[in-house]
Amino acid sequence: xxxxxxxxxxxxxxMAAIRIFAQNGYKETTVRQICKQAGSSNINSINYYFGGKxxxxxEILELVFxxxxxxxxxxxxxxxxxxxxxxxxxxxxxxxxxxxxxxxDLTAIFMAEMLKPSPFLTELVDRYNRPxxxxxxxxxxxxxxxxxxxxxxxxxxxxxxxxILYYSFAWPVxxxxxxxxxxxxxxxxxxxxxxxxxMGGLTAVKGKK
Amino acid sequence: xxxxxxxxxxxxxxMAAIRIFAQNGYKETTVRQICKQAGSSNINSINYYFGGKxxxxxEILELVFxxxxxxxxxxxxxxxxxxxxxxxxxxxxxxxxxxxxxxxDLTAIFMAEMLKPSPFLTELVDRYNRPxxxxxxxxxxxxxxxxxxxxxxxxxxxxxxxxILYYSFAWPVxxxxxxxxxxxxxxxxxxxxxxxxxMGGLTAVKGKK
DNA sequence: CCCGTATTAATACACATGTTTTAATACAAA
DNA sequence: TTTGTATTAAAACATGTGTATTAATACGGG
Numbered sequence: 001x002x003x004x005x006x007x008x009x010x011x012x013x014x015m016a017a018i019r020i021f022a023q024n025g026y027k028e029t030t031v032r033q034i035c036k037q038a039g040s041s042n043i044n045s046i047n048y049y050f051g052g053k054x055x056x057x058x059e060i061l062e063l064v065f066x067x068x069x070x071x072x073x074x075x076x077x078x079x080x081x082x083x084x085x086x087x088x089x090x091x092x093x094x095x096x097x098x099x100x101x102x103x104x105d106l107t108a109i110f111m112a113e114m115l116k117p118s119p120f121l122t123e124l125v126d127r128y129n130r131p132x133x134x135x136x137x138x139x140x141x142x143x144x145x146x147x148x149x150x151x152x153x154x155x156x157x158x159x160x161x162x163x164i165l166y167y168s169f170a171w172p173v174x175x176x177x178x179x180x181x182x183x184x185x186x187x188x189x190x191x192x193x194x195x196x197x198x199m200g201g202l203t204a205v206k207g208k209k
Numbered sequence: 210x211x212x213x214x215x216x217x218x219x220x221x222x223x224m225a226a227i228r229i230f231a232q233n234g235y236k237e238t239t240v241r242q243i244c245k246q247a248g249s250s251n252i253n254s255i256n257y258y259f260g261g262k263x264x265x266x267x268e269i270l271e272l273v274f275x276x277x278x279x280x281x282x283x284x285x286x287x288x289x290x291x292x293x294x295x296x297x298x299x300x301x302x303x304x305x306x307x308x309x310x311x312x313x314d315l316t317a318i319f320m321a322e323m324l325k326p327s328p329f330l331t332e333l334v335d336r337y338n339r340p341x342x343x344x345x346x347x348x349x350x351x352x353x354x355x356x357x358x359x360x361x362x363x364x365x366x367x368x369x370x371x372x373i374l375y376y377s378f379a380w381p382v383x384x385x386x387x388x389x390x391x392x393x394x395x396x397x398x399x400x401x402x403x404x405x406x407x408m409g410g411l412t413a414v415k416g417k418k
Numbered sequence: 419c420c421c422g423t424a425t426t427a428a429t430a431c432a433c434a435t436g437t438t439t440t441a442a443t444a445c446a447a448a
Numbered sequence: 449t450t451t452g453t454a455t456t457a458a459a460a461c462a463t464g465t466g467t468a469t470t471a472a473t474a475c476g477g478g
């Protein structure tokens with residue numbers, strides 16, 4: 001668990017790096033910034049502990065994917081497809097939008113990686129995302145029916161994922177359009193809406209033709 | 210129209226800059242790269258024609274928003290809300306996913322701006338996006354009914370926009386998950402799916418309570 | 419042809435960055 | 449205490465960056 005603050009220099013550097021990478025992106029972040037924020041006036045510490053800026057980023061990226069993967073979908077098997085969809089949406093909304101800057105920092109790093117992938121992304125997607133997505137596709141197929149082509153199942157998953165992820169990347173624009181909305185909606189209310197909307201959407205797709 | 214290639218040095222620089230900004234982002238892009246790609250072996254040309262790297266980016270950003278704004282929603286008034294929704298979805302899918310690297314370059318710049326806004330974003334959103342969004346909210350309200358709170362209308366717009374935008378930012382991950390999908394779905398098919406799914410979702414929201 | 423302006427070319431400059439190097443210090447074990 | 453290793457500190461280094469400066473060249477009007 002590299003998350004809890006054990007007070008070590010290495011950990012303070014890691015925490016500071018997560019914060020600053022999330023805020024400014026990889027290229028804009030400087031090792032001097034990180035060291036300063038970590039309280040170390042030693043600009044060599046990142047090379048000393050991590051072997052360089054890129055290796056530090058790589059370690060953080062691993063941490064991002066692992067953190068999200070820790071949220072296991074609880075006893076998926078015993079649930080109906082609709083219940084599984086609800087849990088799927090709630091879990092992801094909570095991951096992305098629960099309180100705590102730490103979670104939103106990890107999300108920001110993940111989003112930046114989505115938009116402009118580093119060389120590490122492919123391997124991480126294979127290792128962490130691919131198995132999950134298989135389950136999600138099966139869940140959707142169980143709702144809309146076996147007669148639908150695989151492309152339709154994927155499109156439905158995209159429709160749901162797009163809704164879940166929206167605020168993660170579009171918040172800067174949304175917040176300017178609606179300045180009265182000071183923060184992303186409460187994750188429970190958001191999950192409720194997305195579930196209702198998505199069930200409606202899936203029903204419409206199921207009834208096609 | 211700064212789009213057509215008139216062969217001037219200034220225009221070649223602009224085109225090259227759009228391409229490279231889209232590919233690498235603002236910070237990673239160097240003026241030397243742009244000049245080289247534009248065929249000018251003069252690293253001073255950007256200062257000469259645009260007044261600096263930042264001013265060049267600013268001009269491109271203006272161009273991005275203006276280009277998207279050119280797509281006027283055609284005779285919106287004479288249509289039913291459902292027809293307007295269909296046009297809305299089709300127009301945006303076509304804007305984002307029609308062939309041509311130029312369009313996708315503009316999209317990439319817009320997405321990067323969404324995720325990590327430059328100081329210019331606020332003004333551009335006010336000038337270009339805000340008026341449109343008002344129309345879109347009215348359109349959705351006309352479908353789900355006047356009794357629904359404004360927050361619900363916004364959530365529905367988010368649900369639709371999230372679907373439309375998904376591939377724009379998540380393509381690098383999606384493409385790794387489904388390597389057989391060589392490209393973003395045909396924009397017409399995509400629009401069909403999103404319309405069906407969204408009408409189902411809106412119907413579900415309309416029938417709530 | 420000649421001149422003045424627009425453009426291109428080439429170089430210099432100031433600055434920031436990641437990394438390396440070298441020295442100083444802390445700290446535990448023998 | 450002494451010794452050896454882990455850590456911190458400070459400076460140096462090589463490189464890449466945007467911009468400024470200066471010179472060369474092109475080109476059109478008189």
